[in-house]
Amino acid sequence: MPRRERGTALNRAIDVRDTTGLAAALEAVLFTLNRPVTILELQDILQSPLPDVEAAAAALAEGLAGRGLFLQRHQDQLQLVTDPAQADVVRRVLRPEYPSRLSPAAYETLAIIAYRQPLTRARIEEIRGVNCEAVLESLEEKGLIEETGRLEAPGSPRLFGTTMKFLQILGLSSLEELPPAPQSGSTSS
């Protein structure tokens, strides 16, 4: 019995070391690619199964706490970016072309998409009660939303979702960090 316990303890030690190593490899890959990388791609790059990549991502995010870099996750994409707390100093060295201010209509539309994604333009317009074509076009142009697929319905309307850049302008680590979502509307007719 004690022998077996030692064995599991040893296994766990190895697992921990592997995760740390994999987290370091993940950090290196995200640094060099310098773009959003999907979990699927990472499984291939790191030659590791999904749970290991997920564990490595969690370990990396934890290890970066309080440091200058920040692990951002949008759906199944990961990207290494600067910490929101360092925004001022980074802004001093870059003049980033970030949209500085959006119209109230744009924030409204973004909020609806962020909480209800993926969804169609018709659904957004149902909630806002106005035509949203122009707003959607401008948000898409700014790279804050994108087409994530098509709804399987007559006319296969486009489905919209937010992007990594959406997280970047809000300094969020993931969509889960958004304020609590509103209850689904009671009008689900």
Add this chain to the structure above:
Amino acid sequence: MTSQVTTELERDPLYVVRSAAFEGPIELLLTLAQRAEVDLKTIAIASLTDDYLRAIDQERPPLDRLAAFLVIGARLVQLKAAGLMPDALGAEAEEDLAAWEEAIKGRLEEYKRFKELADSLMRRHASGRFTFAGLLEPEVIPQARVQVSLDALASAFQQVLDRLPPADQVTFEMEHVSLADKLDHLRQMLAHQPQLNFSAIFHHARTRLEAVVIFLALLELIRIGEARVAQPSAFAEITVHAQERKGDGIESRD
């Protein structure tokens, strides 16, 4: 609230309503009617649609805009009907109406919640706590150096020739341009300034012949290894560098 709806619509309203009680985009009319800020009883929807039909007879809008008008028009009719009828309804219809009102209320509440969330997104965005990706993308890391071919050198020389005054301005005189003089001059320039722009070595050339001889002198210096040419990046100006005499300054293309 009204002003923000208008700014969004400024671009391209679906249809501009012109009636005694309301003037403005039809989208705005619907929004205000939904918020009970406009009394639909004062607006004749039939004459509104008649006007619209007349307008589209003159210029046919794309199908999606026609459809959008239909949706808004239907909502207006629905809202107006609801406003006109409540007293004259039977129990069953009243129930329907109650359900419908409930639905509208739910929709408005949902909208209000998103409005609040939109405000919190706006505050967060305005705080400027952005995150930034690294500056260089892998595909834009510049190439270190571009090898200059003899062809590139020749075409750069052609550009120098093209900049010289046109032939009709050249006065005829006997020219005494010797290669030896130009070699000496080029050597002096490079001794003075070990890196020169290709065009700079022709600054003093007044005639085509002189430029040709300077170019020959440059080729000679490259051949004997006293100078070499480089191009810092694609399409950049070629530079001439002084060099200790050793090896070739230019790749032989033979």
